[in-house]
Amino acid sequence: MSKAILVDTTRCIGCGACATACKVVNHLPLGDPGAAHDLPTRPLGDDDLVAFAQSHGEVGGHLSADMLNVVQAHGSVFVRRFCMHCQQPTCASVCPVGALKKTAAGPVEYDAGKCMGCRYCMMACPFSIPRYEWKALFPKVKKCTMCAPRQAKGLQPACTLVCPVQAGIFGERDDLLKEAEKRLADEPTKYFHRVYGKQEVGGTSVLYLSAVPFDQLGLPSNLPSEPMPLLTYRVLSEIPTLVPLGGLLLGGIWWITNRREKVAKTEKKME
Amino acid sequence: MNISKLPKLTFWRAVLVLILAAGFYSTALRFTRGLGAATNLSDQFPWGLWIGFDVLCGVGLAAGGFTLAAIVYVFHIERFRPVLRPSILTAFLGYALVAVALLYDLGKPYNIWHPLVMWNPHSVMFEVAWCVMLYLTVLALEFSPAVFERLHLHTPLRVIKAATIPLVITGVILSTLHQSSLGSLFLIVPEKLHPYWYSPMLPLFFFISAVGVGLAMVIFESNLSSRAVGREIEMHLLEVLGRAMAVVLAVYGLLRFEDLWSRGALVHLREPSRETVLFVLEITLGLLIPLPMLLFRRIRQNRESLFGVAVLVITGFLLNRLNVSITGLEASSGVHYFPRWTEVAVTLSIVGVGFLLFSLAVRYLNVMEPAQGSRAPGAIQIRAVA
Numbered sequence: 116m117s118k119a120i121l122v123d124t125t126r127c128i129g130c131g132a133c134a135t136a137c138k139v140v141n142h143l144p145l146g147d148p149g150a151a152h153d154l155p156t157r158p159l160g161d162d163d164l165v166a167f168a169q170s171h172g173e174v175g176g177h178l179s180a181d182m183l184n185v186v187q188a189h190g191s192v193f194v195r196r197f198c199m200h201c202q203q204p205t206c207a208s209v210c211p212v213g214a215l216k217k218t219a220a221g222p223v224e225y226d227a228g229k230c231m232g233c234r235y236c237m238m239a240c241p242f243s244i245p246r247y248e249w250k251a252l253f254p255k256v257k258k259c260t261m262c263a264p265r266q267a268k269g270l271q272p273a274c275t276l277v278c279p280v281q282a283g284i285f286g287e288r289d290d291l292l293k294e295a296e297k298r299l300a301d302e303p304t305k306y307f308h309r310v311y312g313k314q315e316v317g318g319t320s321v322l323y324l325s326a327v328p329f330d331q332l333g334l335p336s337n338l339p340s341e342p343m344p345l346l347t348y349r350v351l352s353e354i355p356t357l358v359p360l361g362g363l364l365l366g367g368i369w370w371i372t373n374r375r376e377k378v379a380k381t382e383k384k385m386e
Numbered sequence: 387m388n389i390s391k392l393p394k395l396t397f398w399r400a401v402l403v404l405i406l407a408a409g410f411y412s413t414a415l416r417f418t419r420g421l422g423a424a425t426n427l428s429d430q431f432p433w434g435l436w437i438g439f440d441v442l443c444g445v446g447l448a449a450g451g452f453t454l455a456a457i458v459y460v461f462h463i464e465r466f467r468p469v470l471r472p473s474i475l476t477a478f479l480g481y482a483l484v485a486v487a488l489l490y491d492l493g494k495p496y497n498i499w500h501p502l503v504m505w506n507p508h509s510v511m512f513e514v515a516w517c518v519m520l521y522l523t524v525l526a527l528e529f530s531p532a533v534f535e536r537l538h539l540h541t542p543l544r545v546i547k548a549a550t551i552p553l554v555i556t557g558v559i560l561s562t563l564h565q566s567s568l569g570s571l572f573l574i575v576p577e578k579l580h581p582y583w584y585s586p587m588l589p590l591f592f593f594i595s596a597v598g599v600g601l602a603m604v605i606f607e608s609n610l611s612s613r614a615v616g617r618e619i620e621m622h623l624l625e626v627l628g629r630a631m632a633v634v635l636a637v638y639g640l641l642r643f644e645d646l647w648s649r650g651a652l653v654h655l656r657e658p659s660r661e662t663v664l665f666v667l668e669i670t671l672g673l674l675i676p677l678p679m680l681l682f683r684r685i686r687q688n689r690e691s692l693f694g695v696a697v698l699v700i701t702g703f704l705l706n707r708l709n710v711s712i713t714g715l716e717a718s719s720g721v722h723y724f725p726r727w728t729e730v731a732v733t734l735s736i737v738g739v740g741f742l743l744f745s746l747a748v749r750y751l752n753v754m755e756p757a758q759g760s761r762a763p764g765a766i767q768i769r770a771v772a
Contacts, residue, residue: 179429209574211511212497212504231500232493235511237432239574243719246429247493249422254493337577346573347510350589354513358559365460365555372462 117202118221118266119288119320120275121295122195124332125305126282129186129193131172133274133283136164137184137197138173140262140273144181146173161276168277180248180257184274187333192325194332195283197274198223198244198259199312200320201342206236206245208344214256221288221320222261230256241316241338261320288320295322317342402738409735412728416490426726431715435725438711440487440733442568443704444480445518446592449600450607451477451525452561459554468620471532471753472611473604478525479743483736485518490732510570517564524557532751565596572710580714581651582665588710591642595703598634601627602699609693611748625686631699632680639673661717664709672702 138145139159145151150171155163174186174193184197204223207215214229215236236256237245248254262272270276275285284291295310311323315338323334330336416424427434450473457463458470489495501515527546534543546553569592576584585591605624612619646652655662676698685691716723725733747753 205574208506208508209511211506211509211515212500213506213509214504229497229500229504230494231497232495233491233511234432234493235509235571237429241577243430247421247432249427249429250420251422252418252420254420335577339576343574344508346576346586347570348508350570350573351508351510351513354563358563361559361562362555365456365558369460369462369551369555372460376462 117219117288117320118261118285119200119291119322120261120272120283120285121291121322121324122283123295123298123324124192124194124282125324125326126280127186127193127195128280128282129174129188130169130279131174131186132165132168132277132279133195134173134182134184134186135171136168136273136277137259138182139164139167140265141183141260143183145171146176147171161270164273165277168273169279178244178246180246180250180255183246183257183259189332192327192332194323194325194334195274196244196333197321198261199242199315200259200261201316202318202320203316203342203344205239205241205316205343208347209235209239211235218263220263220266222263222266223258224260224263225256225258227255239343241335241343288322291322295324298324314340316340402742405731405734405738408727408731409738412731412735413490415728416732421493424726424728424732426723426729428721428723430719430721431723433711434723435712435729435733436487436491438708439704440736441484441491442707442711444484444487445564445568446596446599446703446707447603447700448477448480448484449561449565449596450603451480451528451600452558453597453600454604455528455554456558459551460558466623468754469604469608469623471529472607472748473600474525474529475532475744475747475753476603476607478522478529479740479747481518481522481525483740485522487733487736488518510567510573513567514564514571517560517567521557521560521564524553524560527553528557532747532753536751561596562593566590566593568592569710575715578715578718579710580661580717581649581654582646582661583706583710583714585645585649587641587645591638591645594634594638594641595706598631598638599700599703601631601634602696602703605631605692605696606700609689609696611744611754619689621687621689621692624689624692625683628680628686628692628695631695632677635673635677635680635699639677642669642673659717661709661714664705664713668702668705668709670702671698672706676702 135145137143139154153171154167157163174188176182176185177187178185178196184195186193186195200217200221200223202217204215204217207213207217207223210230211233212229212231214226215223216226217223232254234247234256237243237247244258246257248257262270262274265272271285275283278284284294286294292310292313295313299306299308299310305326307325307328309329311325311329311334312319312321317340323329323332325332328336412424421427425434425436454466454470454473458466489498492498501512502519506512527549530546531543534540534546566589569588569590572579572584572588573586605627608619608624655666676695679685679691679695679698685695712723
């Protein structure tokens, strides 16, 4: 069983509560630093989070080390962008030290202690999601965690919790896929007829619905439906065969050339 | 104090001092204020000059080491022995400096050892990390006889001599894996890298072009070092290397154009884009001019013109690596990347240190092997391993 998020952009009203809630739970600086005074001093409950986020919504901006979930306007349509939590994540496959991992629960999680900062994940991500703390001396990769710490406590992600119109909903990926397809079937004229994330790069744990083609929302439309890690694994998996073969070949050539030289030497002596 | 004992201040030494001073400042900046302050890298463009030039080009230019080691030891073509040691030295210095460059580029350089214990065999970067570590060790061992000779250490010299063949074969395999895996790194970005350069054949292209540039580097270095120590150059050897380079370039060109043709990438030539200019430049300088030149014996046998061909091939190679790792990715990233001066200063310093170490080694170690039978006085009589 694996959790996922379904974002229906036709429902989104662009209030930006999800962006604010994300910042609060990830301890990131708020767009309006003064707003922090409005946060209750007692340990934050889900009700406090909803109330605060819905009254301090933030819209706009780009993903950065300080913004892991942003609401962007594309014409009259609002779409929020954050980590897609791929079923077979490219970032996890390229990380040399396994600092990024897809967990059975659904999120793609990052272990800063393992990371050595090669930034191959940033290069490789087909959605260009991971961000870096460029200003820090010991920087970390930053991206949405699907609120894995909250999920571990049995809570849903902050962004779906605070959404006033259920534009983003949280649940089992299979259930959300069914729900998305039901919406497409119920109102075929309302939607562009595709669930984004169902097949892209082997499927993602964040799914999108939209009234317009997805490239108009800034979502990459040129992605293959096969998981990206296969592109490199096909080559890497040849190595265990190539190495002994290469050794044998080179050793064989050496043996022949060496023997030829020895024979030539003895023949010379014999003469 | 005798002033004549101080090194003379020549033009190039002055340039080197300036470069190293700038590099020192940039190093301080990098390690006190972080990557953001010292580079023009960004979330949209996370890899820049240090990966594109220092690592990708550096490793490629070190390819002469494994190419010649294979020629001399595996194929027993003994007459190339005189140029072997300088090539091994260049390869060793090249790889060592790549490792240094990585320490600058990694966000957390103190974790550079992590791939030793934290494994992800699905990652090309993991393979690259292991190949760099292992091959650096192999190169150090391959070059160690020059050091042992100088220190008159007979026992280790005998030990290393006994291990030469397995060592060389390991080195050749590691190089093959490593050169090609630098190409494999970019297999994961089919929708980001321009079609001139993205190809499922990237690993093969990287390997073949590395062999080609390895040969070009041997010609290039032989010229420079023979000039430096005032020794006659082995033109008859370099002529053969030139012939081999022609074969490698022809194979590369054939495969590359077949690939470009079959992927339909050549239609982009109609677009007057920056990518088209760079692609045409890369192919013309690295392939279309040097390959026909190498077909003429007169050019191959002439020291200056062969040197010129080698410079062209190296230039084409550098353009290729920079195109794959930097310029070919710009359009999809949506930003323009140009290295900050501090990035350039670090790169130039690393190259400068490389030249410095090479000339020191040539001066103090028996790098340029004397012709058979005329060993330099003081060099011990055990037959050198490398």
